[in-house]
Amino acid sequence: xxCKTCGxxxxxxxxxxxxALCKEHYLSWIPAQAQRFIAKYKMFSPExxxxxxxxxxxxxxxxxxxxxxxxxQADGLYIGLGIDGGFGYxxxxxxxxxxxxxxxxxxxIVVDVAETYGSSIPELNSKTxxxxxxPCAVCGTSKRNLMNRVAREGNYDVLATGHNLDDEAAVLFGxxxxxxxNYLLRQGPVLEAEHSGLVxxxxxxxxxxxxxxxxxxxxxxxxxxxxxxxxxxGAKTIYYKEILNQLESNRPGTKLIFYLNxxxxxxxxxxxxxxxxxxxxxxxxxxxxxxxxxHKCAFCRLVENT
Amino acid sequence: MPAxxxxxxEIFEVKSGMTVRSALEKLExxxxxxxxxxxxxxxxxxxxxxxxxxxxxxxxxxxx
Ligand code: SF4
Ligand SMILES: [Zn+2]
Ligand SMILES: [Zn+2]
Numbered sequence: 001x002x003c004k005t006c007g008x009x010x011x012x013x014x015x016x017x018x019x020a021l022c023k024e025h026y027l028s029w030i031p032a033q034a035q036r037f038i039a040k041y042k043m044f045s046p047e048x049x050x051x052x053x054x055x056x057x058x059x060x061x062x063x064x065x066x067x068x069x070x071x072x073q074a075d076g077l078y079i080g081l082g083i084d085g086g087f088g089y090x091x092x093x094x095x096x097x098x099x100x101x102x103x104x105x106x107x108x109i110v111v112d113v114a115e116t117y118g119s120s121i122p123e124l125n126s127k128t129x130x131x132x133x134x135p136c137a138v139c140g141t142s143k144r145n146l147m148n149r150v151a152r153e154g155n156y157d158v159l160a161t162g163h164n165l166d167d168e169a170a171v172l173f174g175x176x177x178x179x180x181x182n183y184l185l186r187q188g189p190v191l192e193a194e195h196s197g198l199v200x201x202x203x204x205x206x207x208x209x210x211x212x213x214x215x216x217x218x219x220x221x222x223x224x225x226x227x228x229x230x231x232x233x234g235a236k237t238i239y240y241k242e243i244l245n246q247l248e249s250n251r252p253g254t255k256l257i258f259y260l261n262x263x264x265x266x267x268x269x270x271x272x273x274x275x276x277x278x279x280x281x282x283x284x285x286x287x288x289x290x291x292x293x294x295h296k297c298a299f300c301r302l303v304e305n306t
Numbered sequence: 307m308p309a310x311x312x313x314x315x316e317i318f319e320v321k322s323g324m325t326v327r328s329a330l331e332k333l334e335x336x337x338x339x340x341x342x343x344x345x346x347x348x349x350x351x352x353x354x355x356x357x358x359x360x361x362x363x364x365x366x367x368x369x370x
Binding site: 001010011012020023057059211215218219226229235237238241242245246249 | 339347
């Protein structure tokens with residue numbers, strides 16, 4: 001297969017776009033596409049201060065790389081979860097992020113949950129009355145709170161995460177299977193800050209396939225953590241991704257169309273507004289982020305109990 | 307000499323002369339879920355597997 005641009009041997013073929021490119025042209029195509037989507041979905045402009053949530057995985061580091069290449073002001077935020085899994089998952093992932101930032105002279109903010117709140121994510125989880133074997137719910141609540149907190153304290157205009165199309169399509173698949181209308185309404189590549197305690201969130205990679213991001217990281221020589229968080233094993237997301245990839249294998253473009261047509265349906269008003277809007281929610285007495293609880297949000301109660 | 311396909315800790319033997327895509331299909335690995343590399347270079351699906359190749363498959367799916 002030949003590169004569509006120069007005719008040299010192609011490094012990757014994207015069946016959904018009927019496009020094959022060599023290494024050089026792929027490495028310039030991805031950032032150019034990203035820039036198109038950033039503009040098309042009005043994500044941010046060069047004047048904005050961007051905080052990139054990085055995990056040490058391929059997507060978030062590739063996102064940071066692309067934003068810097070495009071000339072944006074982007075700092076990294078790494079949240080230390082304190083997850084070991086028998087191979088030092090959190091330590092390892094921090095190491096990849098640190099090395100990425102150091103080599104490029106970029107600013108990285110590190111928040112270690114155990115250092116800041118006295119307990120790691122697995123410890124916080126075991127102390128909850130409903131403590132489940134998987135700490136994912138506690139982890140998600142904590143990450144969300146901390147990302148908003150750091151972004152607001154550092155006066156960032158926008159928080160960018162590395163979610164790719166496979167991530168978004170898998171969530172959409174789950175939300176649709178269960179007709180979670182409130183979640184469907186809030187799913188999208190740009191989430192406005194609907195409350196003074198929140199920061200605007202964007203997903204600049206949402207139109208790229210996971211496979212495209214892995215190829216970008218590989219061709220660009222970005223070292224990332226290949227091992228998964230030990231708690232993600234057997235997660236529903238992976239199962240949904242596999243199902244979508246089966247459809248994709250037979251009909252290239254299926255995942256992309258599934259997600260893009262959802263966004264169009266949303267624009268047409270297919271999903272109704274929820275009864276409780278974020279603006280009407282109370283501000284947590286401790287951190288100021290929106291909550292349904294009378295005094296403090298779930299995260300603040302969680303870290304107070306320890 | 308057959309060729310080898312390596313995915314994480316698993317090693318599969320395949321015949322040379324087939325394309326990457328048909329080898330993956332034969333092993334029931336979804337082509338969308340991996341990247342095939344030979345000596346560190348990415349391979350497209352239509353490339354032929356040669357005698358004695360050691361092809362490393364990189365899983366691209368993460369739990370998120
Ligand atoms: S899989 Fe790991 S990182 Fe992801 S939510 Fe669960 S505990 Fe947190
Ligand atoms: Zn080319
Ligand atoms: Zn709070």
